[in-house]
Amino acid sequence: MQRIFYPRRGWVTSEAMTQQQSPDQIRRAARLEEARAEHQRLAAEVAAHDIAYHQQDAPLISDAAYDALRRRLDSLEARFPELATPESRPRIGAAPSEKFAKVRHAVPMLSLGNVFAPEEAEEFVARVRRFLGLPEDAPLGITAEPKIDGLSCSLRYIDGELVQAATRGDGFEGEDVTANVRTIREIPQRLVGENVPAICEVRGEVYMTKQDFAALNERQLQAGKPPFANPRNSAAGSLRQLDSAITAQRPLHFFAYAWGEMSAMPAQTQFGMIAAFKAFGFQVNPLTTLCTSAEELLAHWRLIEIQRATLGYDIDGVVYKVDDLDLQRRLGFVSRAPRWAVAHKFAAEKATTILRDIEIQVGRTGALTPVAKLEPVTVGGVVVSSATLHNEDEIARKDVRIGDTIIIQRAGDVIPQILGPVAEKRPADAKPYAFPHVCPACGSVAVREVDAKGEVDAVRRCTGGLVCPAQSVERLKHFCSRNALDIEGLGDRQIELFHTEGLVMSPADIFTLEARDKRAMKKLKDREGFGETSVRNLFAAINARRNVPLNRFIFGLGMRHVGETNARRLARHFGTFEALRETGRAASDPDSEARTELNGIEGVGDVVAEAVADFFAEKHNEDVLDSLLNEVSPEPMEAVQTSSPVAGKTIVFTGALERMTREEAKAQAERLGAKVSGSVSKKTDLVVAGPGAGSKLAKAEEFGIEVISEDEWLTRVAG
Numbered sequence: 026m027q028r029i030f031y032p033r034r035g036w037v038t039s040e041a042m043t044q045q046q047s048p049d050q051i052r053r054a055a056r057l058e059e060a061r062a063e064h065q066r067l068a069a070e071v072a073a074h075d076i077a078y079h080q081q082d083a084p085l086i087s088d089a090a091y092d093a094l095r096r097r098l099d100s101l102e103a104r105f106p107e108l109a110t111p112e113s114r115p116r117i118g119a120a121p122s123e124k125f126a127k128v129r130h131a132v133p134m135l136s137l138g139n140v141f142a143p144e145e146a147e148e149f150v151a152r153v154r155r156f157l158g159l160p161e162d163a164p165l166g167i168t169a170e171p172k173i174d175g176l177s178c179s180l181r182y183i184d185g186e187l188v189q190a191a192t193r194g195d196g197f198e199g200e201d202v203t204a205n206v207r208t209i210r211e212i213p214q215r216l217v218g219e220n221v222p223a224i225c226e227v228r229g230e231v232y233m234t235k236q237d238f239a240a241l242n243e244r245q246l247q248a249g250k251p252p253f254a255n256p257r258n259s260a261a262g263s264l265r266q267l268d269s270a271i272t273a274q275r276p277l278h279f280f281a282y283a284w285g286e287m288s289a290m291p292a293q294t295q296f297g298m299i300a301a302f303k304a305f306g307f308q309v310n311p312l313t314t315l316c317t318s319a320e321e322l323l324a325h326w327r328l329i330e331i332q333r334a335t336l337g338y339d340i341d342g343v344v345y346k347v348d349d350l351d352l353q354r355r356l357g358f359v360s361r362a363p364r365w366a367v368a369h370k371f372a373a374e375k376a377t378t379i380l381r382d383i384e385i386q387v388g389r390t391g392a393l394t395p396v397a398k399l400e401p402v403t404v405g406g407v408v409v410s411s412a413t414l415h416n417e418d419e420i421a422r423k424d425v426r427i428g429d430t431i432i433i434q435r436a437g438d439v440i441p442q443i444l445g446p447v448a449e450k451r452p453a454d455a456k457p458y459a460f461p462h463v464c465p466a467c468g469s470v471a472v473r474e475v476d477a478k479g480e481v482d483a484v485r486r487c488t489g490g491l492v493c494p495a496q497s498v499e500r501l502k503h504f505c506s507r508n509a510l511d512i513e514g515l516g517d518r519q520i521e522l523f524h525t526e527g528l529v530m531s532p533a534d535i536f537t538l539e540a541r542d543k544r545a546m547k548k549l550k551d552r553e554g555f556g557e558t559s560v561r562n563l564f565a566a567i568n569a570r571r572n573v574p575l576n577r578f579i580f581g582l583g584m585r586h587v588g589e590t591n592a593r594r595l596a597r598h599f600g601t602f603e604a605l606r607e608t609g610r611a612a613s614d615p616d617s618e619a620r621t622e623l624n625g626i627e628g629v630g631d632v633v634a635e636a637v638a639d640f641f642a643e644k645h646n647e648d649v650l651d652s653l654l655n656e657v658s659p660e661p662m663e664a665v666q667t668s669s670p671v672a673g674k675t676i677v678f679t680g681a682l683e684r685m686t687r688e689e690a691k692a693q694a695e696r697l698g699a700k701v702s703g704s705v706s707k708k709t710d711l712v713v714a715g716p717g718a719g720s721k722l723a724k725a726e727e728f729g730i731e732v733i734s735e736d737e738w739l740t741r742v743a744g
């Protein structure tokens with residue numbers, strides 16, 4: 026007698042079934058028997074692919090083929106739910122566009138300025154002294170520690186418990202990698218020791234040793250997978266796995282060297298903070314040293330450089346940091362890097378190779394960029410096969426010709442640079458490169474603009490505007506890129522495809538894609554390279570971006586001269602997109618109040634103000650915006666600095682300042698949203714006058730402008 030297992034009923038004999046079931050049920054039971062065999066086969070196949078994909082990092086079939094198998098299994102289980110088993114449930118992390126949640130950093134994660142020559146390192150120390158007004162003989166402690174070549178990570182502990190881990194991302198918003206970080210042994214789940222602050226954000230570098238990297242690559246190759254380029258990439262790839270079981274198998278390490286939000290400071294110096302992190306249970310770099318002069322820093326730099334090869338992990342320089350945290354606070358930041366720290370990098374690595382060809386790429390602003398196509402060569406552990414040649418003049422200046430043997434250089438993350446040709450190896454028939462005067466993408470004339478001062482732009486630009494397919498597709502890529510809308514699953518390849526097929530020609534089309542796909546005969550999911558799951562995820566990712574931070578939205582529009590920093594400045598100043606748009610439109614007249622307002626935003630000068638005005642003056646852009654704003658709502662941004670008592674004011678410092686240097690005063694005022702000017706005019710709001718103030722003070726009195734002392738200034742801004 027036959028026995029059948031039902032998940033909800035247990036074993037049932039076919040005799041028992043016939044006794045209890047209707048003819049319909051009997052027929053269904055027969056079909057179920059057939060389905061069971063099919064299900065077993067499919068489930069086994071899917072399981073094998075899951076193992077290959079997740080545990081061995083080596084998929085055996087394309088995502089589309091996998092999706093098809095999965096769909097068959099799903100539909101079988103939909104018809105016969107009793108067949109579903111835990112093993113046949115969808116694989117974890119299978120969705121290609123499943124995303125990490127975003128984490129907004131309580132304190133931004135900034136980058137470091139670089140220096141290369143010893144004199145530049147000496148200048149860093151001198152600059153710090155000047156800024157602080159420290160006499161030459163006053164002591165100044167600076168720490169030196171290796172710059173680890175990994176990826177930075179911020180770990181948030183509340184009452185000593187690890188609650189969140191985030192990658193750096195764009196410095197303001199990173200990805201939540203908590204589950205993965207919990208698998209790293211060197212990262213404590215719970216902090217130990219005395220005086221652990223209630224909120225304690227420890228930052229540092231996740232890295233992989235050279236030995237572990239080599240072993241991992243060996244496994245990758247054996248599994249038929251492409252190897253990682255270097256230990257840093259493999260550490261990043263390992264940390265950003267959707268399945269933390271994979272991260273757990275990757276040997277990652279961590280050095281603590283910085284911090285974010287702290288409810289209390291365990292020390293008052295950089296060196297003391299690192300010692301505190303060690304006491305809390307972190308690994309800290311043993312080569313960290315406290316120095317007292319530029320000479321000592323350079324000596325330590327040389328010592329670390331000598332040890333570089335035998336350290337076991339990659340480093341690309343030495344980081345110098347002012348030790349006293351009060352001084353760090355006074356020094357503050359310029360743009361996105363601290364004034365109190367700098368990375369002293371090691372010399373770049375060089376190699377020679379052959380220049381096979383020069384390709385011209387057309388960017389979103391129509392710029393024609395020459396790209397050198399090289400015979401692949403390894404420099405600094407990375408295979409390089411192309412490098413930028415920047416522009417026409419650069420090619421002429423270096424006189425590089427197709428067929429030349431050239432020297433290339435690569436330092437850290439920096440894109441490889443072409444230093445120049447090896448003259449003796451030039452082939453007899455090599456001709457100087459003739460830069461094209463027409464756009465390779467659309468055939469329009471490409472010109473070099475001449476500005477008001479008669480200076481010729483270094484860049485040759487296509488005049489085709491949006492007629493040029495290269496420009497419009499590049500604008501779309503920019504709009505979706507990581508620091509703009511950041512639409513997961515809508516990478517360069519997909520955009521190119523959608524653009525070629527006429528599905529997405531302007532940003533708003535991205536957001537109407539789903540609705541149009543519903544009505545279309547040929548669906549996205551049926552296209553090569555897109556399964557049902559990936560299309561579903563793509564639409565979800567698109568919809569998730571219907572609300573987007575204002576600065577990202579502005580950056581995504583790709584106005585000329587409006588990069589990330591200026592986008593953030595505009596967002597902060599205007600708070601809403603409507604406010605920016607209104608001023609941008611009104612600013613087309615160079616003498617308008619609106620133009621003056623744009624001009625007056627700290628860091629935004631004439632060139633940017635004009636570019637913003639030009640953008641809004643262009644009818645086509647207005648149309649694009651109208652359609653786009655039907656789909657997307659840029660989130661208003663709080664104007665951070667408007668709350669300070671001097672925000673928006675124009676201030677002049679004059680006379681001698683006794684409590685801070687002029688440079689420090691300026692930086693402080695700017696941090697609080699004020700504009701610092703060198704001369705007194707009717708537009709000046711406030712003059713801070715120290716002893717010896719002369720004509721500026723007189724002028725201020727003449728115009729009836731408020732004048733205060735340095736002490737009064739400090740009291741005013743203290744709150």
Ligand code: IVH
Nearest residue numbers: 135136137171172173176177282283344363
């Ligand atoms: S300090 C505010 N110290 O370098 C300064 N950074 O170029 C915070 N890095 O994103 C950074 N080793 O990933 C600091 N000992 C070290 C470092 C280090 C590596 C990386 C870090 C950062 C990047 C900045």
